[in-house]
Amino acid sequence: METLRLHPPTPLIPRESHKDCKVEGFNIPDKIWLFINVWAIGRDPKYWPSSDKFMPERFLSEEVNNGNAGVDIRGQHFQLIPFGSGRRGCPALTTALLVVHSALTAIIQCFEWKVAGGGDKVDMNEAPGLALQRATPLLCVLVACSGCPLYYQAPSNEVV
Numbered sequence: 001m002e003t004l005r006l007h008p009p010t011p012l013i014p015r016e017s018h019k020d021c022k023v024e025g026f027n028i029p030d031k032i033w034l035f036i037n038v039w040a041i042g043r044d045p046k047y048w049p050s051s052d053k054f055m056p057e058r059f060l061s062e063e064v065n066n067g068n069a070g071v072d073i074r075g076q077h078f079q080l081i082p083f084g085s086g087r088r089g090c091p092a093l094t095t096a097l098l099v100v101h102s103a104l105t106a107i108i109q110c111f112e113w114k115v116a117g118g119g120d121k122v123d124m125n126e127a128p129g130l131a132l133q134r135a136t137p138l139l140c141v142l143v144a145c146s147g148c149p150l151y152y153q154a155p156s157n158e159v160v
């Protein structure tokens with residue numbers, strides 16, 4: 001949840017108005033495209049103390065969460081909407097969370113990881129785009145990992 005708060009894969013969600021209306025004092029004409037800035041909402045200090053910090057514990061403790069412990073990402077808590085909300089919200093939310101969990105656990109279990117160039121911090125800076133991407137892509141280099149049943153033994157002449 002904390003990763004999706006800080007780095008939502010879909011940072012801007014488009015909507016089109018279907019009649020003239022007023023939202024929070026703003027006049028919205030008919031047939032206008034609006035972009036919901038999911039990225040900025042997830043970092044709004046009004047809802048998220050130390051909003052730029054990666055603090056997964058904020059979802060567990062009232063103390064660090066401004067009274068928002070128990071917030072979830074299913075589209076009912078509008079300070080955290082990485083899957084959107086309402087009738088056009090992501091229909092694959094449940095599947096996507098399972099896939100993220102199983103992919104993450106597999107790559108942690110099956111590979112040894114280290115930061116390229118040394119140090120202990122991965123560059124989490126983002127590049128602009130309709131789909132969020134890393135400024136510096138992760139580079140995965142295959143190394144031997146003894147004992148893992150999923151480890152792919154590349155033939156010695158294969159470039160991976």
Ligand code: HEM
Nearest residue numbers: 009010013082083084085086087088089090091092096100
């Ligand atoms: C972590 C992974 C994912 C995230 C963060 C994500 C996020 C989103 C967001 C923000 C939207 C727009 C919601 C809105 O307009 O309110 C969306 C729509 C959609 N997503 Fe996902 N998604 C993910 C994975 C997936 C996967 C794995 C699938 C398909 C297997 C999928 C299928 C769709 C479809 C079909 C829509 C369009 C729904 C519509 O317009 O009615 N998503 N997703």
